[in-house]
Amino acid sequence: MPFDHKPFLRSLTEAPGVYRMIGEGEEVLYVGKAKNLKRRVSSYFQKNHPSPCIAMMVAQIVRVDTTAVRSEAEALILENNLIKTLKPRYNILFRDDKSYPYIAITGDDAPRLAYYRGAFEKGVRYFGPYPSSWAARESIQLLQRLFLLRTCENSVYRNRSRPCLLHQIKRCSAPCVGLIDLADYARDVKLATLFLDGRHSDVIDSLTVRMQTASDAFAFEQAAIFRDQIRALQTVLHKQYVDSGKDEDVDILVARATGGLVCVNLAMVRGGRHLGDRAQFPQGGAGLEVADALLAFVEQHYRLHPAPAKLVIDGASPEAVREVLEDVLERPPVVALARFQAEKAWAEMAQTNAGLALEARLRETGRAEAQLDALQAALEMAERPRRIECFDISHTQGEATVASCVVWEGEGMKKSEYRRFNISGITGGDDYAAMRQALTRRYEKVAAGESVRPDLILIDGGKGQVGVAWEVLTELGLTSITMVGVAKGEERKAGLEQLIWPDGRPGLALGGEHPALHLIQIVRDEAHRFAITGMRARRSKTRLTSRLEDIPGIGPTRRKKLIETFGGLSGVRTATVDDLCRVDGINRKIAEQIYNALREGTPDLQ
Template structure:
């Protein structure tokens, strides 16, 4: 403790009283904590007064061995930089938003004369109109399905659109107007696109009134088939609005964020409202110390949550926050428009926030119940395999290949909170001396690479990245290969078990292999068996999925991809001259020299690349 305090004091002599961000580092230069300050000198000095520090902060000070600083012009800039650094370094003493993927949007792509509607995630680089964010892919898919029904917009890619000679199935089932084969005029299709734009912009009532008028007009003309089309489109719009009753017109564009805390855990529920419509919700469970209150957790969540997404003009929350004005200024700077944080105390908005808080409470109770069930299963695993304690990290390994091609190893991770998908890893098999389909050799390579790196990066084994149990998908042979590999690395103390599929690959009749013991089965209705099957099946799913991705990627590779000095332009020139990559590979030196843009030196290099074994 005293050493940490002295190290911190040593920086005070040169620290300015300016805004900035500071990082505390341990003896291995791992970031312990990232903080921001209006005055770096005053903030850092507060860590030298031990009486005023909580146990958590005192523990952090005792581990501090160095510090790094970045000065900024304003405290607002420091707040934005702090959020960025927390997400980058994931310090153990910071409140951390663990699940922070970008959200999907609906895009009306106007880069083509006949715009298409589709799902979009990532940078907004495509010309068009973006609507969102939506809380989940399923929410986007549902809305896209309704848009197809109500406005008959195309969803096919431009290449499919340009190659069509007759209407597709979506046209037959009245999910597309058929602009690809001129079943609708450009003017009529443009009006459908504008109507979809207006609906997503919140002008749903005007759209419904227009469709109702058209339906009645068609009915008066005795054109009942056309009237039925308008009726179905109205029903589709009604289906969307039926899902919006949580809002009841109380907010237009806003995020409602409510937190609930119990048992040292916190759930933060976020509801997205755009154009008066509820576009879904999502629950978050930030990592924090058990004694930290919501008044600290919610501001930290907000700064990290909006680090990679635009905040709306209004954010409703369910608790008071310190430095509310600073957060508003930072979010407004990031968004390019005024952002207002509101803590409603009465009225419709208060009732809406209370409803979101109830959702946060329910989600946290479900999670705690699931974690309790998970703990019970982990205790069952510990009893089954004679472990000293319930495992906090289980690693499951599986291989995937087709006759030895595109061979790949996969590792999934599970623990008290379920599957830890951020820790999943895949290993492309690199050994050239393995015979095709050598599962034992592949397992040896995967484990060697995995634990050699662990030994290099954390030889003291004092981090959570070390497993308490290894599960291998396979039988006695795979178990022996795993044990031999770990023995070569001096890691014989890691428990290993293998799971072999039952007769006829029947689930429930698996054989379990442990070192020095006879294989055994579990009762078919044993909850621990179901748990272990889930782990094995998840590893299998991840391995197969990764293998298919790799195979699909390799199928798209060209023979010309490995040529040094041959970029897209020269590659195109070669293909245009010879007609195919295979013809380029078989071409003679003099023929290669005749291609535009290919010098004699480069032609010799290309020729040698394809004939080095001749």
């Protein structure tokens, strides 16, 4: 029966909050936030809907759940959490923007310049985001040439006894060994910060003053260094100002649709310098309008990342974008259509790149759909698989066993869903026990309804591994999930793989040209790669720790001091004898023992 919304709307509060549209089988169709719950939810139950997508969703509603909160800010946070947890079908979802890179300047005595991804920490200044790792790293190299800031880890910086190669090639002023006064280094850090903030004129003015001061004091070599810095900076800025001719930070956002797909392209200009762009594709929202996609991206992106002074947009009205930003930011930036020549050029370039990204995605989508159709037919599945999980086991002669679980979902590998399992409590080299432990740890959460259920499970292995995997699924009551093993063919040659059924049917050889096998190979090879890298990292850490434990005189206290001083086990391994002697409780004899023990079978790093 259709949802009787009238009595529900009469009792609805006008407070801010979050609403959830519920369909058949308790499926969450949509999650949204509202300043006024009654007004917002009522807007869905009108005779005319602004888009067929909304009309389709409303027709499936059997219930609406609401949660009132104290403020719009709380509603925003709750909506974000619910969308990530429930993944509603009609919400417009973009990839997690935490993957954007930043440039960080730490708050140490001699601050470090670093490439950074992840959550922000106190005491560190972040500049960005940058559209790609290439743009961020290129900017770091530019700052090194201009201001000679260090980029080494703190553990390396604290234990240097002589300047490194970067100082020799004039990319660092070597504060680690006192070749620059910390006050002068702090001035260089300030200039780099001004440069990243786009205040290029202030940087040039400061360098000019320092050059003149050095010249007046007859320190002509120092004055020449400042002169060369100014010339290098002027050259860089000349290249940067080809498009805009002025210091400005601008994001260019365009949206474009082709063949039922929508692409939102974000281009970034910092200090008048175009840093490239990044295409984003929304997940969910059938029949999505271009403007809806652009507004959804604006809300999600600027909730997590700082906004520049100006947004140039193409695909939605500036007023609508401004309205969204007022909900997300305390001080929204200027939002406008492209007006000036440089802005029009940037917008045109962003549109072109969005078109190219759409063409590439459509080709990939068509190929992926053909592979999925072929896989569905080959495995006799009732529906096309939407989520595929693949497991592999890796170890070195039974040492440091690691199981990997990789995920293929939608149109490609979903790296944010990958998992590794460090296997323990089994006999070394027992792949069957390792597989049992990994699958139990992964799917007991599925059986409890606490994790996403896959449509297809691939096991990298033969009958033995498949038999163990099927026992685990049977014990957990998950035998309705399709599962097959992928056994290597003769001479382990690609294209000769056999698919192993858990019910004892003869193995299925699809042949090297079969599109379903191509998809299986992609997922299987990624599981193999992910397991090997995890195993190598675990083996390296285990061996180094055991070597430290085997050295006479190195107990838990000294081992802890070594790790803390050098920032980890890898730092201990690269330390010299003199570096090790600086640790409390380590004399020269013990330092030489540590140095020799950690370099057995490795080249001399001194």
